[in-house]
Amino acid sequence: MxxxxxxxxxxxxxxxxxxxxxxxxxxxxxxxxxxxxxxxxxxxxxxxxxxxxxxMEQLFSAVVAEVFQPDRAIVTLLDGPRGTLGRRLLGYVLSLLGDVDAPGPLLGIIRSAATNEHAAAQVREFLAADFLVKLIRTLGMDHPELRATLTASQLVGLIIARYAVRAEPLVAAGPDQLADWVAPTLQRYLTGRAPSPQPPSR
Structure with missing residues (x-):
């Protein structure tokens, strides 16, 4: 017993x-x-x-770190051509979510962040300080915080639309098809050239 x-x-x-x-x-x-x-x-x-x-906040942080395992993830994501990093990142996140009909704990983390400000702040801090910013700084790219935030916004939006809202075209699309559409945007945020500042209008 x-x-x-x-x-x-x-x-x-x-x-x-x-x-x-x-x-x-x-x-x-x-x-x-x-x-x-x-x-x-x-x-x-x-x-x-x-x-x-x-x-509770420390417990939630421990769950976030356990799900993402950032140090291991960064090593894995950097093991490959720089030009396909966006596709590897999307594949990694989709692997954490698992089957669209029975998603893993990452969906619970994102849902918690969408409904509770403490959880949202912890997820933002984690993505900013412990995962995406570290990844982008390792690449030596400029504007690491902005690039990380843009990358996170794309991933979180996809997660909510596919796994929580269950938008039918996204549910029906397989990982490779999603990667064909989404990975180029992630790649641009991660390693693309920063936009040139626009001259002030007169």
Whole structure:
């Protein structure tokens, strides 16, 4: 019989708490998730969840980092021709989402960010500081923050339209077809030449 409540705080326990939180964010959203419920789902005492993570914001950040795994992702994305980075990035994000009829925890993260300002701020900070900006700076490109924000806006918009709103043409399109349409835009944001400043109008 499974014991609940006072499991020792091991690294495996931490992973199980993060997995339980990811499932809860996906199913209930940020506002519908509680530390107590996550603890119950992971089979641990709520005090252990607070000891590992402190509060809900830190727990959500841990889930975001676990889903994206930014350091590993950057290494993987840079392993290939620079001119196809946009296609690799889109493929990576689609792989995190999984099947359109049974998407993974990334959709729960995006939904939480769309409905809760704390979650939105954490996702923005993560994308800006820990993932896309690092990727773009590694490439040595100018305007890394703007490029990262534009890239994130394209990805988040696609995720919401395909997996949350379920716009039929996007649901019906396969990953390769989506890449044919979307990857060139991502590529331009990531490595394209910055627009020349327009002269002031007279």
């Amino acid at each position: 499974r014991k609940t409540g006072r499991r020792p705080g091991t690294s495996t326990t931490r992973q199980e708490i993060v997995a339980a939180a990811a499932a809860s964010f996906s199913f209930h959203g940020y506002d519908g998730t509680s530390m107590r419920q996550v603890a119950a789902d992971a089979g641990v005492d709520p005090a252990l969840v607070r000891r590992f993570f402190g509060g």
